[in-house]
Amino acid sequence: MIEEMIGSGAGLYTLGEVARYARMHPVTVSRWFKGDGYCKNVFALEDSKIITFLDFVQVLAVRNLRVHYHVKLQKIRDAIERASKDFGIDYPFARKHTTFLFDNEIWIQPEGKTLTQISGKEHGQKGITKVIELFYDDISFDPKLGIANSYKAYESRGNKIIMNPKIRFGEPLLEGVGYTPEALFEAAKTEGSAEAAAKNYGVTTSQVQTSIDYFDSLLLAA
Numbered sequence: 001m002i003e004e005m006i007g008s009g010a011g012l013y014t015l016g017e018v019a020r021y022a023r024m025h026p027v028t029v030s031r032w033f034k035g036d037g038y039c040k041n042v043f044a045l046e047d048s049k050i051i052t053f054l055d056f057v058q059v060l061a062v063r064n065l066r067v068h069y070h071v072k073l074q075k076i077r078d079a080i081e082r083a084s085k086d087f088g089i090d091y092p093f094a095r096k097h098t099t100f101l102f103d104n105e106i107w108i109q110p111e112g113k114t115l116t117q118i119s120g121k122e123h124g125q126k127g128i129t130k131v132i133e134l135f136y137d138d139i140s141f142d143p144k145l146g147i148a149n150s151y152k153a154y155e156s157r158g159n160k161i162i163m164n165p166k167i168r169f170g171e172p173l174l175e176g177v178g179y180t181p182e183a184l185f186e187a188a189k190t191e192g193s194a195e196a197a198a199k200n201y202g203v204t205t206s207q208v209q210t211s212i213d214y215f216d217s218l219l220l221a222a
Contacts, residue, residue, distance in 0.1 A: 012169045012170065015030050017051075018051050021056065022060055029059065032059065042077050042080065053163070054094040054148060054165075057093065058093040060136075060139075061136070062076055065134070070104075071104060071119075075106060078120075079092065079108070079119040094147055096146045097146065100133050102132060105119050105122070106119040138152040140152075149165065151163040151164075153214070156210050157206045158206065159174060159207050181210070182215055184208045187208070188208055188211075194208040
């Protein structure tokens with residue numbers, strides 16, 4: 001079980017939270033997990049309401065594939081299905097050094113095996129040329145298991161907002177402080193300034209302002 005691999009502290013999110021944290025439209029996220037009359041679901045959703053941290057990381061990966069590389073959903077869907085069926089690999093886009101992109105096709109390289117194409121009409125062919133790995137600048141991976149274990153959701157003013165599935169179910173938290181950016185954002189509104197909120201919460205004004213900037217960015221993307 002993948003939950004056993006990442007420990008009992010698996011991040012748990014609603015569809016709305018995933019859309020919010022991934023800065024995506026809720027309808028798009030819902031389609032990717034549930035499908036509708038226009039689109040078959042991309043991800044299998046065991047629970048109709050709860051999404052794990054690894055699901056969330058895969059949403060980020062697919063968002064990047066769609067926005068930056070214009071990969072069709074059908075190719076992504078096929079790749080996920082073939083990774084599971086042919087190689088027994090679930091959450092292929094939440095693993096390090098496993099999934100690659102070359103010539104707009106998706107490839108997979110299970111540990112100790114040959115690089116193999118898993119999307120498009122030529123799926124199954126073996127790779128003999130250089131490929132470009134999907135690069136996750138903001139994702140950290142478990143050094144032993146190679147699966148995603150934290151996500152840097154935002155960084156500014158020398159402060160980071162991190163999502164870790166083992167800490168408070170993966171809720172975004174200001175690193176080294178433990179407060180949510182939303183709590184500090186609301187505190188600044190209530191107290192009337194970042195300086196006043198920082199004094200009351202025992203944090204720096206910079207940390208409060210980073211939280212305000214992050215929360216503002218989520219609102220803008222909504």
